[in-house]
Amino acid sequence: MANETHALNERAQLLLKTLVERYIADGQPVGSRALSKYSGLDLSPASIRNVMADLEDMGFIASPHTSAGRVPTPRGYRFFVDTLLTVKPLDRVEINQLEGQLQVENTQKLVASASHVLSEITRFAGVVVTPRRSAGFRHIEFLRLSEKRLLLILVTAEGDVQNRIIQTEKAYTPSELVEASNMLNQNFAGCTFEEIRRRLQSELKQLREDMSQLMAAALAAGDQAVSESAEDVVISGEVNLLGINDLSSNMTKLRELFNLFEHRTTLLQLLDVSSRAQGVQIFIGGEAGLTPLDECSVVTAPYEVDGKIVGTVGVIGPTRMAYERVIPIVDITAKLLSSALTQR
Amino acid sequence: MANETHALNERAQLLLKTLVERYIADGQPVGSRALSKYSGLDLSPASIRNVMADLEDMGFIASPHTSAGRVPTPRGYRFFVDTLLTVKPLDRVEINQLEGQLQVENTQKLVASASHVLSEITRFAGVVVTPRRSAGFRHIEFLRLSEKRLLLILVTAEGDVQNRIIQTEKAYTPSELVEASNMLNQNFAGCTFEEIRRRLQSELKQLREDMSQLMAAALAAGDQAVSESAEDVVISGEVNLLGINDLSSNMTKLRELFNLFEHRTTLLQLLDVSSRAQGVQIFIGGEAGLTPLDECSVVTAPYEVDGKIVGTVGVIGPTRMAYERVIPIVDITAKLLSSALTQR
DNA sequence: CTCAGCACTCTCTGCATCAGAGCGCCAATG
DNA sequence: CATTGGCGCTCTGATGCAGAGAGTGCTGAG
Missing domain, CATH: 1.10.10.10 (Winged helix-like DNA-binding domain superfamily/Winged helix DNA-binding domain)
Structure with a gap:
């Protein structure tokens, strides 16, 4: 004994x-x-x-x-x-179904649809941590909106598009704007904004003052755009959790849980852990030390671009979930996401 | 009697x-x-x-x-x-607080932050119907991502940026892409895609075949991008409704309500009604014929760009809400949103 | 090591009771 | 004739209690 x-x-x-x-x-x-x-x-x-x-x-x-x-x-x-646990792999039909629901038009849509399809198919909440981007850019464009308002369009190395409106002190002509974007595109495509800043530092004085102002504004906006969009987590199907008896009996717990969903940062920390290891990981109950998740489990898998892990997908459901079903679903979704992103 | x-x-x-x-x-x-x-x-x-x-x-x-x-x-x-009901207007302090929380970097952020601030300040759910866009475009850009994949960037007349990835049959050179975008920008800026299609119809045959293919792809993508982003509703702070006793006592009702939030189209119809009239409108209980909203009221106000109504903001809360507080909040938010959008 | 049996504990349900809150009605009043 | 105090009625919610059901732990026998 x-x-x-x-x-x-x-x-x-x-x-x-x-x-x-x-x-x-x-x-x-x-x-x-x-x-x-x-x-x-x-x-x-x-x-x-x-x-x-x-x-x-x-x-x-x-x-x-x-x-x-x-x-x-x-x-x-x-x-x-x-x-x-013995997991049974998905059959071809289900994989096709999964794949068919991913929308590949652009990264945001891809991520959103991945999260959505996870929640649809598991009937729990789906989460996806948006892919980490490198700080580099591929293409930049200034567009004149009005007298002193510019639209800055930024295409990242991964092919994502960001945009923001900049207030300028002086009114630039369209040709000045073209000149500026040409210079940035031709000389610095692929560099991070940090690098550009360094390399521009010396040359900046040689430029016409108005032009240098424009550059500085672009750099600032670019920096901010990149850092802001750093990492975020997309959740869908939270509603499904309302239907789970294990959770919805405890109104206070349920509210804590939904509050967790709104404060993305906390959730992000948990999910980031998963991106250190390979393959599916499972967090059970309060193991992670997060009280709101006491009755929940989180099944996650990292996804990658060109062999490098850039984010995490996962499912949040009650601890009492059919793991043998959820695990392969999360696994495959991560792989599908990887391959969809790698094609770019 | x-x-x-x-x-x-x-x-x-x-x-x-x-x-x-x-x-x-x-x-x-x-x-x-x-x-x-x-x-x-x-x-x-x-x-x-x-x-x-x-x-x-x-x-x-x-x-x-x-x-x-x-x-x-x-x-x-x-x-x-x-x-x-006697509503008391907001004091300056509260208006400033509201205004300070709106993020004006771009339209998506503006709309999202408006919805968020509404939910924060009322402690109910905030909703915003995204602004209707005209079908016209201001600027278009093709960017080569890889062999046969292009990134299409589209700036609408309102200054919003859309993007999507296009698969092409043939590999275009960068200069071909520049040529194509130049042609579209110079000849058709401001037109709707429908107009462009008509005017191109005749000229299309005179163009080199590869170029005409590119144009066709651009038109299709543009059409789709515009029509897809037609109208949507952004909700935030649904969590707050979990805390409302009037609602959370009825688990089934609560779930119906949250389901309504996921099926945006139904909600959209309701909110669209509000954009026909001016000023704050109030929907009470099941008046609108939507059973999930039985215990709820919806307070809405349209917002406008250049004097034309383009969308709706609102608050969804329990019928038992402090109307005299919520009404001015929604009112002011609509006005702030209008002025933020009109500045472009 | 396995197993039948038994006493024990805990929950859940139904039932009855009782106090509290509020209403409708009526008759009295200024 | 509007107003009002009073009385009886009704419904809810809390409390207490008993019995059924489920499952355990333990013990002693095979």
Whole structure:
């Protein structure tokens, strides 16, 4: 008996597995009778109770109260997903369905549709961390809107388009604007704004003053545009979580959860962790130390461009979720996103 | 008595007013005793009960059950906001606060921040219908991303930037792309894509074939980009509604409501109505025929560019909301948005 | 090691009760 | 004749209680 505090024998593992599976299916605490029926082990409830007591001692399961069955603890879930779970890969049909719903017109749409399709197909909340961009630019363009208002259009190295309106002190002529953008495009395409700043520093004095002002404005705006759009997280299908009984019974918890969704930064930190490792990662319950996520699990996978990890996709749902289904979905979505982005 | 079925005498109006006010403040059905205390009318509860019975007959108030006080019906709210309500304008400080939170860098940000600030300040959900755009364009640009992939950048007449990636059959050289965009910019700036299509029809054959293909692609993409971005509604602060007791007690209703938020089209129809009239409009309870909004009111105001209505801002909250506060907030936000957009 | 049996505990449901709130009606009043 | 105090009625919400159901832990026998 004593050595069982460290390792689980095969029978205990099987029982834990069926217990978790049944609990995920039913949402009801599962008792010894049910377990004896569904484990396939041909043991009486009484014997199973012994094993369950051990599992409880080891912290894998717990009972809400004396006369209810047992439910998995976070630790129980952890063991389940790490060593007991068998995921079945998606069939071709589902992959095609996923792929068909991704909108590849531009990066924003791609990211938004990825998040949306994740939520649609899992019926939980889908999240995508927008791809990290390099600070470099590919193309820049000034456009005169009115007397002293310019529209700055910036195409990043990855082919994303950003734009912002700049107030200028002096009124530039269209040809001055063309001149400025030509100079930037021809000399500095591919550089980061930091580099441009350095290299311009020396030349800046030689330029006509109005032109140098324009450059400075462009640099400032470019810097800001790049840093601002640094990283963000797109969430969709939060509504789905309202329908989950495990969560919606606890109104206060539910509100905390939705507040978390609004304060993106906190969520971002959690998701960023996932982009350090490869492949699917699973955060269970409050493991991450985030109380609002107590009853939730987060399944994430990083996606990449040209072999470099640039962001994360994932699903947020109740801890009691069908992991064997969600895991491959997240996995494939990350891969689809990677390949869609790499094509650029 | 009989003539009172049509008009409310002054006393009944005052009582209805204080009843609605107290109910909005407390959320509790208000009884005759409370009304006699707060109306300032120095009438006994018994007398007030008579008036209340009349008000109930006329459908302005109703009682949830025999021994509770009365609550306003939608019709009661309607009468209240239409003829009893006295709104107090915002002070300068609050207006400045509102104005300070609008981000004017570009249209998307402006709209998003308007929606956000509405939700922040009212603690309900803020909605903004994105401005209708004319189909015309100001500037177009082709950018080569790779062998057969082009980035099309489109600046609309209003100064918004759209972009999309186009797959081409043939590989164009940078100079061909410049040539194409120059041609479009110089000949057709300001035209709608429909006009361009017509005017190009005749000339298209005279162009080199590759160029005409490029034009066709640009037109198609432009058309789509314009039509797609037609109208949308931006919502923020839905979370706030979770905290409202009137709504969150009814889980199913709450879910219907959030579903409505996801299916933007339905919501859009409702909000579009508001852009037909000038000034603040108020939709109460299920008046609009939308069951999910049964317990909600929508306060909207249209905003304009150069004197033409192009969209709607609004707040969605419980029917039991402090209208005298929300109305001026929505009003001012619409005006601020109008002026921010008109400056372009 | 397995298992049947038994006592125990805890939840959930229905039922009855009781106080509180508020109304409608009526008769008295100035 | 509008106003008002009073009385009976009704409905809700809280409280207490008993019984059924579910599941456990333990014990002693095979």
